[in-house]
Amino acid sequence: MRTVLDFEKPIAELDANIEALKRITAEQGIDKSDEIAALERDRERLLREIFKNLTPWDRTLLARHPQRPYTLDYIRVIFDDFIELHGDRQFGDDGAIIGGMAWLNEKPVMMIGQQKGRDLKERQRRNFGMAKPEGYRKALRLMHLAEKFGRPVITFVDTPAADPGVESESRGISEAIARNLREMIALKVPIVSVVIGEGGSGGALGIAVADRVLMQEYAIYSVIPPEGCAAILWRDPKRAPEAAEALKLTAHDALRFGVVDEVIEEPLGGAHRDPLAAAQIVKEALLRHLPPLQKMAVGKLRESRYERYRNIGVWQSGLE
Amino acid sequence: MQRGWFARRSPAERVTMDEMNDAWVKCNGCQQILFARDFERNLKVCPRCGHHHRLTARERIALLADPDTFVERDAEVVSADPLGFPEYADKLSKGRANSGLPEAMVSGTCTLSGIPIVLAVADFAFMGGSMGSAVGEKVARAMEYALEQRIPIVTCSTSGGARMQEGLLSLMQMAKTCAAAARLHEAGVPFISVLTDPTMAGVLASYASVGDVVIAEPGALIGFAGQRVAQQAQVVKPPPNFQTAEFQLEHGMVDIVVPRKELKHTLHRVLRFFTGG
Numbered sequence: 001m002r003t004v005l006d007f008e009k010p011i012a013e014l015d016a017n018i019e020a021l022k023r024i025t026a027e028q029g030i031d032k033s034d035e036i037a038a039l040e041r042d043r044e045r046l047l048r049e050i051f052k053n054l055t056p057w058d059r060t061l062l063a064r065h066p067q068r069p070y071t072l073d074y075i076r077v078i079f080d081d082f083i084e085l086h087g088d089r090q091f092g093d094d095g096a097i098i099g100g101m102a103w104l105n106e107k108p109v110m111m112i113g114q115q116k117g118r119d120l121k122e123r124q125r126r127n128f129g130m131a132k133p134e135g136y137r138k139a140l141r142l143m144h145l146a147e148k149f150g151r152p153v154i155t156f157v158d159t160p161a162a163d164p165g166v167e168s169e170s171r172g173i174s175e176a177i178a179r180n181l182r183e184m185i186a187l188k189v190p191i192v193s194v195v196i197g198e199g200g201s202g203g204a205l206g207i208a209v210a211d212r213v214l215m216q217e218y219a220i221y222s223v224i225p226p227e228g229c230a231a232i233l234w235r236d237p238k239r240a241p242e243a244a245e246a247l248k249l250t251a252h253d254a255l256r257f258g259v260v261d262e263v264i265e266e267p268l269g270g271a272h273r274d275p276l277a278a279a280q281i282v283k284e285a286l287l288r289h290l291p292p293l294q295k296m297a298v299g300k301l302r303e304s305r306y307e308r309y310r311n312i313g314v315w316q317s318g319l320e
Numbered sequence: 321m322q323r324g325w326f327a328r329r330s331p332a333e334r335v336t337m338d339e340m341n342d343a344w345v346k347c348n349g350c351q352q353i354l355f356a357r358d359f360e361r362n363l364k365v366c367p368r369c370g371h372h373h374r375l376t377a378r379e380r381i382a383l384l385a386d387p388d389t390f391v392e393r394d395a396e397v398v399s400a401d402p403l404g405f406p407e408y409a410d411k412l413s414k415g416r417a418n419s420g421l422p423e424a425m426v427s428g429t430c431t432l433s434g435i436p437i438v439l440a441v442a443d444f445a446f447m448g449g450s451m452g453s454a455v456g457e458k459v460a461r462a463m464e465y466a467l468e469q470r471i472p473i474v475t476c477s478t479s480g481g482a483r484m485q486e487g488l489l490s491l492m493q494m495a496k497t498c499a500a501a502a503r504l505h506e507a508g509v510p511f512i513s514v515l516t517d518p519t520m521a522g523v524l525a526s527y528a529s530v531g532d533v534v535i536a537e538p539g540a541l542i543g544f545a546g547q548r549v550a551q552q553a554q555v556v557k558p559p560p561n562f563q564t565a566e567f568q569l570e571h572g573m574v575d576i577v578v579p580r581k582e583l584k585h586t587l588h589r590v591l592r593f594f595t596g597g
Contacts, residue, residue: 172572315399
């Protein structure tokens, strides 16, 4: 079943009308192309208008849109080939983080990404994209494998959070994330991360320490989900839209704070309206960012990655 | 001021509730009423049940640093309000009033039983010891100074996690502090992480977990997600000691659980392993 967000409803109505006219054209041979073209123009105007004025909460809903393309959808379009590799060699295999060998325009890369599920069964298997310690450890194992053979690493971020459950705590979810942060900063090969949906706090950062961090236009990146923030601030999760505003979680905010280096455009109406086009834009960005990093000497690469994170933060010198 | 307890006092001289509260404390563990002076002398550990109460950053420094050796560094690094976040300015003022500190972390150099170290200590009274840009900067600078001087660093955490009010900037302090820790790791400069009550979320999932040795205080709450979230998340029922120092020890996430009165001595022994003394 397709999900339609409230602010998408007028667009969905036009979609339905256009579909109906197309069906008439096809089934009855009556030419409706003028009407279709007019509706399509209306739709485009409406889309532009709606998407010009999106609130941070609208963007949160888009980032979580059930039809939004996920890591595996992008992999199918962006890479020539992909061999998924499984397991952390310590405990098990985590469906919430996938990884493996991929070829980007015939060049080998290590591809790692968080994966949500499309239907109930897959959502359970993927734990709603919430990785457990074994997921972060698998990711790190694959990064070290890439490092050993001089292959760059690409990571796709899309998670509400790391798994907060009892099992994950028992196997050291904090340690797994912390270790990734420490190891990724020192990795001897280039890393490019793309936030493609929800950048959920430490769970996202655990695979997103990189030389370049890119973020899709309607993705979000936040220290806490807006609902959690509202619960703490106002004891009212329903005030999440206000919290989304306060948290400055949009792609353009992240760019302004130096957390991401580039905002990747999405097709009009969001990536889910045209996943193929969305993937092409992401691919183009990867092809633009990777080669210069691959030309850098290892020392310089690691130095600039260190500086990148060392310089993020805003504080003041002394109290007024 | 020493006065007889039963001496007659004028109404103005009568012992106020505040003074009463100063003289007696209630243990958060066993709820017993304790004589404050005994409690303080016992390093805020309940003499009856052993419950370790929180120390302020200054108290922790006094516990670990040799007398008069602590020299504070980077005291000027304090929080701004980069997001213009609701109520943050107020919370910073309250945090400063509650803790008597300009920021949630105090860092500097000292000797510990004669061994020169960098010491960075969080204070829970300042916004729950949360890590924003200023705390991240202070941790990173402390680690960079340890690297430059080639002396061990000891951090003492007490924190609810990353500071929500600075949004993504707080989240990135996890990467920043781990970046600095990575350099210590590569250079072989010892990093000892002491986890005290509570060490949670973004602090536990960053620098506090990557020490060469991780030490925890007995009973300290140590975990990733708040207990409520953790319990909602899964059908697995948490054990009674869930997210305590002892739970983390049992699951291999902590090297040693050390009672407060032995903390300095243990740190000294551990430091000697690294510094060859």
